[in-house]
Amino acid sequence: MALILDGRKVARAVRDDVRALAQAYKDRKGRPAGLAIAQVGEAVASDVYTRALLRAAESVGVRASVVTLPEDIDDEGLRAAIETLNADDETQGILMQLPLPPQLSPRTVAEAIDPHKDVDGASLRSAGNLFLRFPSFVPSTCAAVVELLDRYDIPLAGKRVVIVGASNVVGKPLAFLTLSRDATVTICHVYTRDLAAWTRQADILIVAVGKPGLIAAEMACPGAVVVDVGINVQADGNIVGDVDYPAVAQVAGAITPVPGGVGPLTNLMLLKQTLLGRQLWSTE
Numbered sequence: 067m068a069l070i071l072d073g074r075k076v077a078r079a080v081r082d083d084v085r086a087l088a089q090a091y092k093d094r095k096g097r098p099a100g101l102a103i104a105q106v107g108e109a110v111a112s113d114v115y116t117r118a119l120l121r122a123a124e125s126v127g128v129r130a131s132v133v134t135l136p137e138d139i140d141d142e143g144l145r146a147a148i149e150t151l152n153a154d155d156e157t158q159g160i161l162m163q164l165p166l167p168p169q170l171s172p173r174t175v176a177e178a179i180d181p182h183k184d185v186d187g188a189s190l191r192s193a194g195n196l197f198l199r200f201p202s203f204v205p206s207t208c209a210a211v212v213e214l215l216d217r218y219d220i221p222l223a224g225k226r227v228v229i230v231g232a233s234n235v236v237g238k239p240l241a242f243l244t245l246s247r248d249a250t251v252t253i254c255h256v257y258t259r260d261l262a263a264w265t266r267q268a269d270i271l272i273v274a275v276g277k278p279g280l281i282a283a284e285m286a287c288p289g290a291v292v293v294d295v296g297i298n299v300q301a302d303g304n305i306v307g308d309v310d311y312p313a314v315a316q317v318a319g320a321i322t323p324v325p326g327g328v329g330p331l332t333n334l335m336l337l338k339q340t341l342l343g344r345q346l347w348s349t350e
């Protein structure tokens with residue numbers, strides 16, 4: 067059986083570190099660090115994530131607040147709202163909850179968020195920094211994956227990393243982050259032919275697609291490290307990842323469960339970036 071990469075256990079240690087950083091920030095500045103969570107509309111799909119993030123912020127001593135923008139806001143209104151947060155001295159980090167409603171352009175967020183407050187790596191500047199191997203904020207899910215590997219002393223340098231999923235929030239930035247750690251990286255996506263031929267080559271297989279059971283046992287190389295980023299809510303309310311966990315755990319060397327793998331670390335990494343700034347992901 068594979069070693070279980072226990073995100074909940076790692077999260078307890080990370081939470082202690084983040085709490086200490088939050089206290090140090092408070093001692094230095096005389097007030098807690100502030101995180102603004104912007105979301106469009108009241109009842110949005112991201113609401114459950116927002117509530118979990120508020121709890122995580124409270125548990126470490128970061129002052130998080132939700133800025134709810136009108137459902138029918140246009141790009142100009144969104145840009146103005148973000149600029150208000152950019153100018154607010156009590157806001158150290160800005161998170162824009164996704165997905166955005168169809169009338170809004172993702173470009174507005176990428177252009178408007180102050181790069182110094184872009185704690186989820188959503189801005190053009192962060193993307194450019196990551197691409198160029200400059201210190202950078204990165205999307206918190208990607209930070210969580212690397213943190214989990216680091217805490218289990220799983221090295222990336224020289225390893226064959228195969229990432230399934232090429233989104234702007236997970237797959238693509240994770241490819242650059244692991245490349246910056248000197249891995250040999252392959253990105254697969256919905257148009258990749260013979261996915262198994264690629265995934266079987268991975269020393270470290272990272273899956274972020276949103277399709278339960280996508281990765282079967284024969285698609286993993288024996289002994290591989292398998293990181294499942296997928297979150298899929300089933301009809302009975304259960305949450306599963308993209309990997310056929312019981313089967314793949316028989317062949318993998320190490321594997322993340324879902325829930326309890328990458329998920330518990332994601333919000334903590336966002337808070338850590340809020341407190342540390344982008345020097346955290348210095349890739350030089």
Ligand code: NAD
Binds near residue numbers: 230233236237255275
């Ligand atoms: P997305 O829909 O933006 O991107 C999905 C990617 O998967 C695309 O690049 C697409 O080409 C690829 N894909 C789709 N079908 C495929 C197939 N059959 N074979 C290979 N590739 C395929 O999704 P996302 O926002 O990147 O999220 C991916 C998953 O990760 C979702 O389940 C999401 O809920 C989860 N997620 C988890 C966290 C976390 O903290 N654990 C954070 C963000 C997203």
